[in-house]
Amino acid sequence: MTEHTQQATGNEQSRYDRGWDKLKTIDGQAGERVIASLQDIAPDLGRYVIEYAFGDIYSRPTLDSRQRQLVTLATLTTQGGCEAQLHVHVNASLNVGLTTAEIVEAIMHCSPYTGFPRVLNAMTVAKQVFQERGLLPLV
Known part of the structure; x- marks a missing residue:
């Protein structure tokens, strides 16, 4: 987890938590490996994938x-x-x-x-x- 993520506001942290839960549910260990592979080069990119793609987009209610x-x-x-x-x-x-x-x-x-x-x-x-x-x- 990056310093920014650790200092995130409650809303940002809930996006991260919601996204992380969704990523693990959908992608399982493969998704976790993708995020882990970014830690030594672009940890913020991993956070963006978690927060935006999974916390915001994959968590929308209309499509299952x-x-x-x-x-x-x-x-x-x-x-x-x-x-x-x-x-x-x-x-x-x-x-x-x-x-x-x-x-x-x-x-x-x-x-x-x-x-x-x-x-x-x-x-x-x-x-x-x-x-x-x-x-x-x-x-």
Whole structure:
């Protein structure tokens, strides 16, 4: 935790706490590893991810966690070059209850909008995660 975080006001600290809880719920240990990997180079970036992305955005009430992960998968797939983040979020998608079939379908759905190379890259990441979690072969 950075000095700024330790000195945060009650509202900022509640954003941090709310974000940290949400990050652990959705991303689990993978999310914690991402934040830890920033401590020696950009600890404030880790705090921003916790407070803004998870404390503010992921904690909004209108979309549930499954819907948010579908949007996240589509966004990361269509951007391309986000394979490390896709790895975390394919795991997160499974953590919040998406099935392997739903994840595959969400990635495939991006093909007419972004093209085959990015969808194939994203599918490779999904396959890796499924293999790591013992979820292949899909039937």
